[in-house]
Amino acid sequence: MRFPAEMNQRKVHIMKTLLPREAVALVTIALAACTLALPAHAAITVVAATPDLADIAKQVGGDRVSVSTIAQANQDLHMIDPRPSDVLRIKRADLVVRIGMDLDLWMDALLNAAGNARVNRGGPGYVDCSVGIHKLEVPKEQITGASGDIHVYGNPHYWLDPLNGEVISANILAGLKRVSPTNADYFEQNRKAFVAHLRAAMRRWQERLAPYRGRKIVTYHDGWPYFAHRFSLQVLGCIEPKPGIPPSASHIASLIAQIEAEKQPVVIADAPYYPDKAAKIIAARTGARFVVIPSSVGGVKGADDYIALFDHIVDALAKGFAAK
Numbered sequence: 001m002r003f004p005a006e007m008n009q010r011k012v013h014i015m016k017t018l019l020p021r022e023a024v025a026l027v028t029i030a031l032a033a034c035t036l037a038l039p040a041h042a043a044i045t046v047v048a049a050t051p052d053l054a055d056i057a058k059q060v061g062g063d064r065v066s067v068s069t070i071a072q073a074n075q076d077l078h079m080i081d082p083r084p085s086d087v088l089r090i091k092r093a094d095l096v097v098r099i100g101m102d103l104d105l106w107m108d109a110l111l112n113a114a115g116n117a118r119v120n121r122g123g124p125g126y127v128d129c130s131v132g133i134h135k136l137e138v139p140k141e142q143i144t145g146a147s148g149d150i151h152v153y154g155n156p157h158y159w160l161d162p163l164n165g166e167v168i169s170a171n172i173l174a175g176l177k178r179v180s181p182t183n184a185d186y187f188e189q190n191r192k193a194f195v196a197h198l199r200a201a202m203r204r205w206q207e208r209l210a211p212y213r214g215r216k217i218v219t220y221h222d223g224w225p226y227f228a229h230r231f232s233l234q235v236l237g238c239i240e241p242k243p244g245i246p247p248s249a250s251h252i253a254s255l256i257a258q259i260e261a262e263k264q265p266v267v268i269a270d271a272p273y274y275p276d277k278a279a280k281i282i283a284a285r286t287g288a289r290f291v292v293i294p295s296s297v298g299g300v301k302g303a304d305d306y307i308a309l310f311d312h313i314v315d316a317l318a319k320g321f322a323a324k
């Protein structure tokens, strides 16, 4: 497995927990191998790392693909514990679609365990959706061990800028055309329709959030710079001082002081799976509005696809900003 040298605690945790499971998986694969042959005209089997990528793959692949996802909605994407059944799915996949950067390192572990050359890095069925993304928070200085827990390739939460859905869908389109060239026109048409829907929705979201340009949000995790950038919001600070590290009393106190120094009310927002105790304390002390926003498709009821996801995020934030 190839991991960056600056491995954080989570990544070590992922490796430690996967290794014995890989062994289990290999035995399972050996036992199941004779029953795994795909029917000749089966749909193209796509395994996506996250529900967001899975939805975009469905939009582009239409009825020619069968899509599943490794991470489920309401799971912290940094903390996925892959299962032996995930290894089997990747072993059978025609296309694997991942976030890349260093968010889904668990995908590397799964790809290594599955040993499916078609979908391994460099294979026709390997899609890294971060290719072509304009990356934010890319570290400028040389990364050393002393830099601590830092995203070496920049912030990986790029799917939370809806316009990056265009780049993601282009990467998936290219992958689908590689593994199924006879369906190229069909996939092209589907992607065109997806992008048209996304652009129309974008005008609606821009309009809804326009009155709140420049307003500040506090999030639990540093997962929202792409969204904030797209909609001209500012992230005042994060409740987690570092990814995976719960806030100390002094960190909470400093956030409270920052929020109180603002002229405009601040909105505290993040995904439903993060602890909300500190957010509620800060909200109670400062009068800031606390709203839950889904960070993935399926993260709240009704956020059933990539466009509905942003409908929910935009609606919750607009209500938070509008609150007296």
Ligand SMILES: [Zn+2]
Pocket (backbone or CB within 6 Å): 078, 156, 157, 221, 222, 223, 243
């Ligand atoms: Zn993150």
